[in-house]
Amino acid sequence: MNEAILEKLKVLAESAKYDVSCASSGTTRKNIPGGIGNAEGWGICHSFTEDGRCVSLLKIMLTNYCIYDCAYCINRRSNDLPRATFSVSELVELTIEFYRRNYIEGLFLSSGVVRNPDYTMERLVRAIKDLRTVHRFNGYIHMKSIPGASEQLVHEAGLYADRLSVNVEIPTEQNLKLLAPEKDHASVYKPMSFIQQGVLESKEERRKFRSAPRFAPAGQSTQMIVGATDESDKQILYTSAALYQRPSMKRVYYSGFIPVNSYDNRLPALKQPPLVRENRLYQADWLMRFYEFKVDEIVDDRYPDLDLEIDPKLSWALRHPEVFPVDINKADYSLILRIPGIGVKSAKLIVMSRRYGKITGSALKKMGVVMKKAQYFITCNELLVHTVHEASPEYVRKVLTEKKLSKSKLIDQQQLSLIFD
Amino acid sequence: MIVFRYDKTFEGLLTAVFDAYFRKTFPERLLGADDIEPMFADENFAVITQPDKAARVWKSLEKKLSPGACNMLTYVWLSEEEGSDELLFQYIRKTVDSKRSIETNFADEVVLKVHKLAMKVSKERLRMIQFVRFQKAADDIFFAPIAPDHNCLPLVIDHFKDRFADQKWILYDTKRDYGFYYDLKTVTEMTLETSALFPEGKLDETLMAEDEKLFQQLWKTYFKSMTIKERINPKLHRQLLPKRYWKYLTEKQ
């Protein structure tokens, strides 16, 4: 290791940073004798960038040379930017030394396409195989599978990686082809089903022989770029819902388009990435994964795009006043989850506590319920203000969206949390 | 007002519970040996810590509470927050007096307070796992100084012992001036003779391993290049990465 590596690291990190996924969750693994590292099951962020993103893994490209020319990517071949390539041993040493200092949970490895997909994929696989087998690295590894890679290489990758991902990037094939002429949906969805297959087969095998190798134990993830093309939120969320049908699909990430190649007139001219929309999509995604919402309850033909002003759960509640008010002391958990202002945590606290006696408004507040929102949608022991019926959905909406005057502040608040309150 | 004085140890607190039930008088305040006497103290009882009494109280708690709730009590103790001992005393008393466990009755103020304080400590425990930074010293020991708000280093020992089983390390609480040393086999508590070895949270350069500086530089470079300028959000940044930890974060030094 020497100073020259600094420059390489800079180039290859710059090139990798636009992939938003950074999670290190999904695998729990104790260390092995003589090995280094373990995996904690829940993702650990070791730092946060100045834009507030979690730094969990060393997110890096093996090389940023690329023969493809995807319009939304800074590494496209027609861009004139510094290029670099790591050797396997450089990458391995960097990963391990960062890990030993508790900078990272592990590695997130991707690559530009050199020569052809399989040639590239093979180099990636060699790097992670080296880490696992020669250096006994036992931390987390996420590897981005190259679109169009062969089944055999995907299978090998799954033996060493905790998680594999193939990015959808653009939800409709037509738009994908427009922006990334060398790619098509088959090149994305095929490797995805190889991964799915690998995960299922390994589960089956391990049921028979406990020593059978694990295959990508943290499953797969993918990413869609939001706002580079004209898809509606409905198209995006329906794509996500379909992806979540695969049991191995753990996370869909949404990446507000950052205009990196503004000279390309196939791309929209954006002053700023669509961060509010991105956040609303994440909230909708949460509703599907943790709040028992079906996708057609969130978006449909009448409401193909998410409301930017209010979160999708409140938006649903205001469209369905007939469901409310909900009795905090009696209703099922799943109905309590649907009350605006109540998150998963407080819903659980409510259900546990009410066995001891009736719950009052002030107890709700202490349990973390945002009464400002919830008050219109609940009944509990005491009389509260008007319900959404008496006050009308329009009024509630107005009250709850007041104050948010300056736009910058709005964005600020949106970015603050992905969690509902 | 009834006041108990005790030695401000966890065992002492449990002994105080034992004595209170034995004497059938329950303190309104728990004070350390040197705390100032409150104005209206009618009774002042000095608890003498006795491990067997403490063990009996703990055992009966273990019978009534789930392991999770018992853990919570430890966390609250390690919070070292003003009044947390009195809170624990109330919680334990409620537990003892109630037929079934009170631990999930969050409508009860004491239960909720204990839960919240335990969560706070648990959150900082997680932050230790996230934000501790090791610096490799010339003698191959990886050294990590940190100053947590709560006394939560004891809660992360197992994590680091498993994760970094093949490297020697020291985790050091600079605020409480003690730490833990792992020698590839066991972890022992220790106190350094001087903190001059790491002014400003950074190991003195003469004590660093040969390539330590390079790796610190590499990490800083990496951290910088990860930022997406179009999305910069300093408020969020500070919320996620509280300023009080920056001193010990390599990327923020």
Ligand code: SF4
């Ligand atoms: S193949 Fe990947 S690295 Fe190459 S231009 Fe497309 S998105 Fe960028």
